[in-house]
Amino acid sequence: MSALATERSVAIQAVLQASRVCQSVFQHLVANETLTKNDKSPVTVADFSAQAIINTYLHKAFPNDPIVGEEDSKDLRGDAGKILREKVHSLTNGVLDESEKLSEDQILEAIDRGNYAGGAKGRHWALDPIDGTKGFLRGGQYAVCLALIVDGQVQLGVMGTPNLPVDPAKPDGEKGTLFITVRGQGAFQRSFSTPTETKIHFSDIATTEEATFCESVEAGHSSHGDAAEIAKLLGISRPSVRMDSQAKYCSISRGDGDIYLRLPTSKTYVEKIWDHASGSLLVTEAGGKVTDVNGKPLDFSIGRTLEANKGVVAANTKIFDRVLESVQKVLSSKL
Numbered sequence: 001m002s003a004l005a006t007e008r009s010v011a012i013q014a015v016l017q018a019s020r021v022c023q024s025v026f027q028h029l030v031a032n033e034t035l036t037k038n039d040k041s042p043v044t045v046a047d048f049s050a051q052a053i054i055n056t057y058l059h060k061a062f063p064n065d066p067i068v069g070e071e072d073s074k075d076l077r078g079d080a081g082k083i084l085r086e087k088v089h090s091l092t093n094g095v096l097d098e099s100e101k102l103s104e105d106q107i108l109e110a111i112d113r114g115n116y117a118g119g120a121k122g123r124h125w126a127l128d129p130i131d132g133t134k135g136f137l138r139g140g141q142y143a144v145c146l147a148l149i150v151d152g153q154v155q156l157g158v159m160g161t162p163n164l165p166v167d168p169a170k171p172d173g174e175k176g177t178l179f180i181t182v183r184g185q186g187a188f189q190r191s192f193s194t195p196t197e198t199k200i201h202f203s204d205i206a207t208t209e210e211a212t213f214c215e216s217v218e219a220g221h222s223s224h225g226d227a228a229e230i231a232k233l234l235g236i237s238r239p240s241v242r243m244d245s246q247a248k249y250c251s252i253s254r255g256d257g258d259i260y261l262r263l264p265t266s267k268t269y270v271e272k273i274w275d276h277a278s279g280s281l282l283v284t285e286a287g288g289k290v291t292d293v294n295g296k297p298l299d300f301s302i303g304r305t306l307e308a309n310k311g312v313v314a315a316n317t318k319i320f321d322r323v324l325e326s327v328q329k330v331l332s333s334k335l
């Protein structure tokens, strides 16, 4: 059996079920079901349901594995959280089999199992139950992202992208793509509906002039102005593909675009490990390269954040050095 085979299959089942609950919540979603966290990012019923489901699957299969999850159950507790709690409860159970159904208390407990501090020793999971909450709310791209980190290094990543076409050449065809990677074993995709996996890899362009940027929709998450200057230096004339979420890592890994930049928009924002763990391994296993804007490898060993890093640069290996050089030229001119 290949390394991490059990972890791989449990992660696939967990991410698929969580992706299904997201799709179900979207269908039932009414605008006033969203609430605002103090970081102003919208958190939905789907965030909580997806985290409850994945943490339950992980706990059942690997009871000793700690989890670094984005959400906690604070907003679901007490009288203030009653309405939201009931919605999470019914929607979560709506996708689980009869034998898997959870009580309200079990849901809260499962969500809070994501409170681990992370670190450099042993193994833990990193979970973003929905990445791209804004994309989710506008019916755009979002991703359910799960990674296994061992001794500070990402070893496995599974990402569910319910709104990403299975075949990029058929944008109106079947949607719902799962991306799977294990260190040293390559990068794969499959549809939600069929288990057959296909190997994916970066496009084989050799010059930056042929490249396409895959960019954030939110200018507040990555500077669009800096990206435009970098594109000019690289001789890129093709329009950027704009999409929310870690689906950007998935897209470049299968050659839909070539470069993903996360250019710091503030001096104080620190990236979270769950926003980059699975995506960064997918990129390297698909033949790409990832560092921060200073050319340093992303360091997942510190805790819940990427405190030692600033921004992200991900690209096809052949053009990576030129991309990084241009990123640094543009950013250093701003200092």
Ligand SMILES: Nc1ncnc2c1ncn2[C@@H]1O[C@H](COP(=O)(O)OS(=O)(=O)O)[C@@H](OP(=O)(O)O)[C@H]1O
Binding pocket: 041, 070, 128, 130, 131, 132, 133, 134, 135, 215, 216, 217, 218, 219, 220, 221, 222, 243, 244, 245, 246, 265, 266, 269, 272, 275
């Ligand atoms: N200021 C700032 N800078 C950089 N990143 C930030 C910032 N604020 C939030 N976040 C994180 O961005 C995650 C969503 O990233 P996206 O790439 O989907 O953003 S975008 O909507 O496409 O612009 C989003 O993840 P989710 O909360 O899981 O959606 C946040 O963790």
Ligand SMILES: [Mg+2]
Binding pocket: 041, 070, 133
């Ligand atoms: Mg968030």
Ligand SMILES: [Mg+2]
Binding pocket: 128, 130, 131, 132, 274, 275
């Ligand atoms: Mg996120």
Ligand SMILES: [Mg+2]
Binding pocket: 070, 128, 129, 130, 131, 132, 133
């Ligand atoms: Mg999230």
